[in-house]
């Protein structure tokens with residue numbers, strides 16, 4: 022089975038589709054391309070230039086301790102050796118060693134990490150003990166031992182690389198193991214198993230590609246660390262030894278000459294900095310190219326907007342939220358096309374539409390969290406104040422405090438490594454010092470979302486709770502600052518049907534208690550009846566119908582609304598709506 026487990030927002034291009042998509046995305050990452058170009062250039066220079074350069078790296082010339090000149094562009098050392106020739110040799114050795122260390126460490130780390138994470142239990146325990154053991158091994162002492170048993174003094178580049186690789190795999194394996202542990206219970210792994218995939222296939226085709234972006238980042242960090250580790254070891258006499266050389270050795274040798282012959286230090290030092298930076302940028306580009314989500318998910322960046330931020334409040338209808346002519350473009354594609362929405366204090370507006378109609382993008386626009394590649398236009402007024410174009414610190418006054426957001430999947434909202442109590446406390450601290458009675462307040466908030474015996478779960482972690490509990494906690498978290506507006510984006514979609522109903526009534530209850538207005542986003546009209554006052558129906562980026570809930574249910578004007586109603590045969594109309602229906606029947 023050749024399922025592509027990493028989702029992509031690009032169309033398949035045929036042939037090796039994913040490879041081409043990654044390449045195309047990488048080409049768009051300018052710093053990544055620049056980093057890779059620098060690395061390729063340096064590798065070429067390291068291989069080709071020594072073939073034509075008049076001096077060998079160990080060749081002694083009569084020009085002792087010369088500063089840079091036409092004959093010796095980087096100067097010479099005390100023995101008269103040409104520093105440019107030495108730097109070229111150092112570049113060769115350093116690139117070779119760092120690449121080998123990275124490959125060896127990643128091979129061991131990824132293999133053991135994925136095996137530990139996938140099989141868990143005693144396999145995991147055994148691998149983790151091996152990690153602990155490896156971490157206790159003193160790199161320097163082992164390298165010193167190896168250096169002493171090699172008769173020529175010092176070890177050759179391959180032995181040095183292998184030793185460093187074998188000692189440096191642990192961070193990669195821990196990273197991979199942690200991610201695989203969380204991935205292995207996801208439905209796509211079960212689906213692969215059901216389709217008959219074996220353990221090896223699941224690990225190589227389904228798990229490793231999902232960890233690839235993390236591995237790339239870890240590898241770039243390792244590369245930089247390997248260059249520095251090699252420098253340190255060479256300096257101590259356990260790495261590359263004269264007459265051979267490496268960048269690290271050149272820097273180490275030149276340390277005493279920083280003031281008198283600075284060129285000996287600066288050129289190889291600068292080259293190390295350039296290599297590490299280039300590797301990091303290339304790695305970042307590769308990571309973003311391999312993981313479409315990584316390039317987009319930067320919620321701290323406010324989307325570029327065409328409107329002026331500080332438009333003073335005017336006479337437009339206030340309400341708690343007033344959206345006028347909202348547009349959102351991704352490149353040439355307009356996905357929200359002049360949307361108008363209005364929510365009065367304490368009112369609930371349901372934004373309904375099929376998948377892809379632009380509901381979430383509209384909600385993200387309201388809280389200024391559009392992806393960086395989106396361009397928004399139009400006006401979003403909250404309590405009479407224009408929100409478009411606010412900077413990050415101005416947004417802090419609103420997000421989480423006056424405008425709360427509840428997302429689809431509670432496991433993405435709650436931090437997996439913090440206890441429930443800590444997450445509430447962190448949220449409370451946004452408004453100032455933690456109140457003395459914070460624990461009572463947290464318990465009251467949890468009580469307000471119908472959690473029984475709330476004190477008991479304060480010290481739990483999100484993974485110890487069910488999906489429904491997690492979403493209720495997310496709702497309680499949204500209520501911490503008593504918001505004026507709640508944006509709930511499909512808050513029950515990730516839950517099963519019975520839990521959905523409980524979470525919906527919890528949400529309705531919590532909203533009623535705070536009296537907050539709400540923008541409730543859903544594709545499921547049957548959820549709307551019990552909670553909304555107004556309904557806006559969205560299709561292909563436009564609001565095609567905007568009316569009160571009873572009109573939309575019983576006198577829909579637009580064909581699309583009628584088709585959505587037809588698709589929701591099991592409408593669980595709320596009592597309010599049912600009585601309205603009876604009134605309408607009596608009227609007619």
Ligand SMILES: Nc1ncnc2c1ncn2[C@@H]1O[C@H](COP(=O)(O)OP(=O)(O)OP(=O)(O)O)[C@@H](O)[C@H]1O
Nearest residue numbers: 317351356375376377378379380381382383392544
């Ligand atoms: N980061 C993005 N880059 C390019 N296009 C995007 C991006 N995010 C959303 N879109 C596009 O914008 C359109 C609206 O998406 P949106 O997520 O708002 O739909 P939705 O109505 O909320 O659907 P769903 O319920 O499936 O989330 C879709 O066509 C989608 O492909």
